[in-house]
Amino acid sequence: xxxxxxxxxxxxxxxxxxxxxxxxxxxxxxxxxxxxxxxxxxxxxxxxxxxxxxxxxxxxxxxxxxxxxxxxxxxxxxxxxxxxxxxxxxxxxxxxxxxxxxxxxxxxxxxxxxxxxxxxxxxxxxxxxxxxxxxxxxxxxxxxxxxxxxxxxxxxxxxxxxxxxxxxxxxxxxxxxxxxxxxxxxxxxxxxxxxxxxxxxxxxxxxxxxxxxxxxxxxxxxxxx
Amino acid sequence: xxxxxxxxxxxxxxxxxxxxxxxxxxxxxxxxxxxxxxxxxxxxxxxxxxxxxxxxxxxxxxxxxxxxxxxxxxxxxxxxxxxxxxxxxxxxxxxxxxxxxxxxxxxxxxxxxxxxxxxxxxxxxxxxxxxxxxxxxxxxxxxxxxxxxxxxxxxxxxxxxxxxxxxxxxxxxxxxxxxxxxxxxxxxxxxxxxxxxxxxxxxxxxxxxxxxxxxxxxxxxxxxx
DNA sequence: CCAAAAGTGTTCCGTCTACACCCATGG
DNA sequence: CCATGGGTGTAGACGGAACACTTTTGG
Numbered sequence: 351x352x353x354x355x356x357x358x359x360x361x362x363x364x365x366x367x368x369x370x371x372x373x374x375x376x377x378x379x380x381x382x383x384x385x386x387x388x389x390x391x392x393x394x395x396x397x398x399x400x401x402x403x404x405x406x407x408x409x410x411x412x413x414x415x416x417x418x419x420x421x422x423x424x425x426x427x428x429x430x431x432x433x434x435x436x437x438x439x440x441x442x443x444x445x446x447x448x449x450x451x452x453x454x455x456x457x458x459x460x461x462x463x464x465x466x467x468x469x470x471x472x473x474x475x476x477x478x479x480x481x482x483x484x485x486x487x488x489x490x491x492x493x494x495x496x497x498x499x500x501x502x503x504x505x506x507x508x509x510x511x512x513x514x515x516x517x518x519x520x521x522x523x524x525x526x527x528x529x530x531x532x533x534x535x536x537x538x539x540x541x542x543x544x545x546x547x548x549x550x551x552x553x554x555x556x557x558x559x560x561x562x563x564x565x566x567x568x569x570x571x572x573x574x575x
Numbered sequence: 576x577x578x579x580x581x582x583x584x585x586x587x588x589x590x591x592x593x594x595x596x597x598x599x600x601x602x603x604x605x606x607x608x609x610x611x612x613x614x615x616x617x618x619x620x621x622x623x624x625x626x627x628x629x630x631x632x633x634x635x636x637x638x639x640x641x642x643x644x645x646x647x648x649x650x651x652x653x654x655x656x657x658x659x660x661x662x663x664x665x666x667x668x669x670x671x672x673x674x675x676x677x678x679x680x681x682x683x684x685x686x687x688x689x690x691x692x693x694x695x696x697x698x699x700x701x702x703x704x705x706x707x708x709x710x711x712x713x714x715x716x717x718x719x720x721x722x723x724x725x726x727x728x729x730x731x732x733x734x735x736x737x738x739x740x741x742x743x744x745x746x747x748x749x750x751x752x753x754x755x756x757x758x759x760x761x762x763x764x765x766x767x768x769x770x771x772x773x774x775x776x777x778x779x780x781x782x783x784x785x786x787x788x789x790x791x792x793x794x795x796x797x798x799x800x
Numbered sequence: 801c802c803a804a805a806a807g808t809g810t811t812c813c814g815t816c817t818a819c820a821c822c823c824a825t826g827g
Numbered sequence: 828c829c830a831t832g833g834g835t836g837t838a839g840a841c842g843g844a845a846c847a848c849t850t851t852t853g854g
Contacts, residue, residue, distance in 0.1 A: 354611055355665045358624040360585035363657075363668055386579055399583040402666060406657030430655040430670045432588075432631030440580045441627060443588055445655045513833075530835070531817065553832040554825040738806075755808070756844070778805040780851040 362442040365410045366397035366481065367417065368428060368488040371453040371468055372505035377521040378453070379485065380417075382466035384478055388438040394478035395485075396466060397444065410447040419460055424450045424504040428488045436480050446484040448491065450504035472524075496522050497575055500541070500567055509559040511549050512536060519575070535575050541566035587667040590635040591622035591706065592642065593653060593713040596678040596693055597730035602746040603678070604710065605642075607691035609703055613663040619703035620710075621691060622669065635672035642689055644682060649675045649729040653713045661705050671709040673716065675729035697749075721747050722800055725766070725792055734784040736774050737761060744800070760800050766791035 369380035384394045398413040400406060407425070415421055428446040436442070453468065461467075469475070471489065476482065495501060502518045503510075516532050536542050543566065547559040594605035609619045623638040625631060632650070640646055653671040661667070678693065686692075694700070696714070701707065720726060727743045728735075741757050761767050768791065772784040 355587060355667075358587060359627050361588050361625065361627075362580060362583060363586050363588065400586065400657070400668070402584050402586075403659065405659050406655055406668065409657075427654055429652055430631055432625070432634075432670070434628065434630050442580075443625075443631065445657070511833085528817075528819085529833090530819085533834080534836090535816095550825090554827080555823070555831080555833055556825080557833055736806085753844070753846085754806090755846085758807080759809090760843095775853095778851085779853045780804085780806055782806055 362440055363400045364397050364442055364444045365400060365406060365413055366395040366444050366446045366484060367410060367414050368395060368446060368448045368485055370450050372518055372521060373453045375517045375521060377471045378468040379471050379474060380466050381469055382464065389478045392478040393475045395481045406445050414449055417464055418451065418456050420451060420455060428484060428491060431480055431484060448488040450501060452505060452507055454507060492522055500562060503562040509545060509547055509561055511557040511559060513557060539573055541570055587665055588625045589622050589667055589669045590625060590631060590638055591620045591669050591671045591709060592635060592639050593620060593671060593673045593710055595675050597743055597746060598678045600742045600746060602696045603693040604696050604699060605691050606694055607689065614703045617703040618700045620706045631670050639674055643676065644685055645676060645680060653709060653716060656705055656709060673713040675726060677730060677732055679732060717747055725787060728787040734770060734772055734786055736782040736784060738782060764798055766795055
């Protein structure tokens with residue numbers, strides 16, 4: 351029985367994290383300089399090898415936790431990448447995962463300790479190996495899903511203004527959105543809940559803060575924004 | 576350098592093929608009884624281990640070719656599945672691929688030699704391990720993409736009637752479509768080309784045969800059907 | 801001659817888009 | 828008092844959905 355498996359060869363499997371954040375009205379990506387060979391010094395996603403005692407998604411969550419100290423983060427598999435020579439050193443198949451985090455939740459000292467930086471997605475440098483390809487696929491998925499899944503809230507604090515929410519959509523879709531039309535659509539969604547709190551940081555007049563209501567959303571069948 | 580990799584462990588990596596076909600107005604899936612332990616006798620997708628000298632997609636194409644004798648088939652990665660105990664024998668991470676083939680292109684003798692059968696998707700039995708999950712994800716992707724990508728033609732012969740095309744959409748989406756609206760939309764798509772050939776098999780009156788024109792499609796930016 | 805599938809347009813309704821001005825306040 | 832971002836409604840265009848009858852011909 352084990353003989354059946356024995357005929358075949360094993361390979362290294364790693365996970366790579368595509369970590370998106372949102373700040374200053376820009377979609378950002380967390381990347382760092384590789385600190386190991388091969389590819390030392392090149393810009394790269396943050397990743398790690400899959401261990402025997404963990405599933406792929408567990409590995410991805412562990413790697414993200416190691417990097418950010420954050421748990422229970424939105425993560426989605428982007429896909430497996432398995433070109434023979436994608437890793438110049440050894441045969442390594444990798445599974446890319448996309449995570450959405452709120453940049454304010456990420457301790458900046460921890461970030462520096464790991465030597466990673468927030469880079470504007472539209473100014474992304476050339477990355478190690480096939481990492482650009484992974485990012486591209488992640489962005490495509492994100493764009494496709496942002497309109498029908500409640501992803502944007504993962505990039506924002508718990509309370510946010512409608513203008514902030516709109517900026518997230520604009521950053522992800524790469525186009526400007528009409529303010530009145532956007533707010534009209536939001537108004538139709540019960541699970542985007544207006545609070546009595548007011549944000550006075552970004553405007554003198556102040557803006558109402560909204561909240562994503564998970565319970566309300568659970569009752570929702572489908573939405574478009 | 577190799578020491579860096581040496582700290583980590585390797586795992587078996589396989590590919591599994593989710594092969595869709597279309598026949599008798601039904602979407603069908605190719606499955607067979609497992610001929611090996613663990614899980615001998617259970618319904619299962621057809622798969623194989625990834626070799627050292629091939630990429631993931633090459634492995635998937637090889638496995639599909641072994642099974643069907645078909646090459647240059649539409650194939651799309653569905654995702655990686657990596658639960659620790661998903662394979663009862665050894666740790667195996669698998670990457671699922673979805674293929675769309677025309678059932679008439681598949682030699683029936685070859686099918687029997689491999690001991691696989693076409694099963695209606697809506698009558699799918701319980702499959703080995705996490706294979707049902709893979710199929711579910713593949714179907715979800717298929718439904719999402721059928722409206723914006725020219726997938727349906729992979730399931731049909733080169734020449735097809737509009738009724739056949741409509742049946743493909745109905746089978747994939749699991750709902751009936753209004754004939755006049757459907758044909759109105761098709762008429763708006765230049766890359767679905769009317770030929771002078773007439774099919775007399777399915778109706779006494781006869782129906783015009785159409786063809787998917789790849790060159791026309793290449794000039795298309797986006798479509799909806 | 802009739803059963804069975806092919807083929808064909810119009811109307812209605814809801815949704816999306818474009819668009820401009822007043823409000824509140826801190827400095 | 829003015830610069831800055833917050834907040835609001837309407838009209839017209841467009842696209843999607845509903846809907847029924849005529850045509851052809853093999854058996």
